[in-house]
Amino acid sequence: MDLQIPYEVIPRRDTGVNNAKLGIWLFLASEVMLFGGLFAAYIFLRMGAEAWPGMMIPDTTTMAERADQVLSVPLATLNTMILIASSVTMVMSWASLKLNDFKKYKLYMGLTILLAFGFLIVKAFEYGSKFGHDLFPSTNMFLAVYFVLTGLHAIHVTGGIIVNAYFWGPGTKMWTQGNDHDKAHFTNRIEVAGLYWHFVDLVWIFLFPTIYLL
Amino acid sequence: MAEHMTVEEVKKHVKVYVMVFAALAVLTVVTVAVSYLDFTIGPALIVALIIALIKGGLVAGYFMHLISEKKVIAWVLIVTVVFLVCMFILFISALSDQEMSMLYDVVGRYVA
Structure with missing residues (x-):
């Protein structure tokens, strides 16, 4: 039997929302548990550790007392600003479609992708600096937590870039060559992609102070 | 909406x-x-x-x-937060278990 689930952007009568929106929120709920599990592991390891970060400040013989003596707070602050800015450009790209302004959509979505690349480039500098000092995930527990949590987050940023790049490039055919029905579907897709992107921003908002500043 | x-x-x-x-x-x-x-x-x-x-x-x-x-989204998030809090409690309980077992060891040695 050929069973098809219709892709509609109108809200269902039973849930009050369209399927795509409910689907992405359920996915984000699973993501909360994924990152939540790692945060719980971080708390567990930190509470059980005799010292945190429990390592020397790079290039010195002094024991670090805080994470910000080992990690780069200016780079992480810059990355926080970049992600916040990308969340704004993402929501503005959706708003532009709602206002039927496709050129502005392309501009804002393009900026979102560039900012996401900017985040990854800064992250690469940060990782490069750690590797340059022979600091790896296997070095100690603090660095294992740091690399796993920020690495998983960076993978999510990469996933967002792929999705957003598709909707900036080939995916726009749905809008440029489609009718009003297709345009409503495209706007719905951008809203759903935006929900994912804001979640990535949300995770970083909690990662930044807990990993870098405490 | x-x-x-x-x-x-x-x-x-x-x-x-x-x-x-x-x-x-x-x-x-x-x-x-x-x-x-x-x-x-x-x-x-x-x-x-x-x-x-x-x-x-x-x-x-x-x-x-x-x-x-809509309410359905709020409910999804409420259920998620409940599960998240349960998971955090499990992890922290495991830590206190570890401390309790260390305490039992010390007390056991003292009594013996």
């Missing part, structure tokens, strides 16, 4: 997005500034989490439109 917004409503929202962006930027600076104050880990954690919760609330409420979202 974001998908049913009129053009006028979207224009109003755009102004709100810019204000939320400014608030997030200021709160990020506050987060970093507070970290340089000489707090012990307890108060520092509480202050950092309060600021992060405010920032997270702004992103979820306005950028993700949670503030005007």
Whole structure:
């Protein structure tokens, strides 16, 4: 039997929302548990550790007392600003479609992708600096937590870039060559992609102070 | 519900997005500034989490439109938070178990 689930952007009568929106929120709920599990592991390891970060400040013989003596707070602050800015450009790209302004959509979505690349480039500098000092995930527990949590987050940023790049490039055919029905579907897709992107921003908002500043 | 917004409503929202962006930027600076104050880990954690919760609330409420979202989405999130809290309790219980078993060892040796 050929069973098809219709892709509609109108809200269902039973849930009050369209399927795509409910689907992405359920996915984000699973993501909360994924990152939540790692945060719980971080708390567990930190509470059980005799010292945190429990390592020397790079290039010195002094024991670090805080994470910000080992990690780069200016780079992480810059990355926080970049992600916040990308969340704004993402929501503005959706708003532009709602206002039927496709050129502005392309501009804002393009900026979102560039900012996401900017985040990854800064992250690469940060990782490069750690590797340059022979600091790896296997070095100690603090660095294992740091690399796993920020690495998983960076993978999510990469996933967002792929999705957003598709909707900036080939995916726009749905809008440029489609009718009003297709345009409503495209706007719905951008809203759903935006929900994912804001979640990535949300995770970083909690990662930044807990990993870098405490 | 974001998908049913009129053009006028979207224009109003755009102004709100810019204000939320400014608030997030200021709160990020506050987060970093507070970290340089000489707090012990307890108060520092509480202050950092309060600021992060405010920032997270702004992103979820306005950028993700949670503030005007349907009940079903709120229920999904409530159930998620309940499971998340349960998981945190499990992890922290495991830590106190470890401490208790160390205590039993010490007491056992003393009694023996």
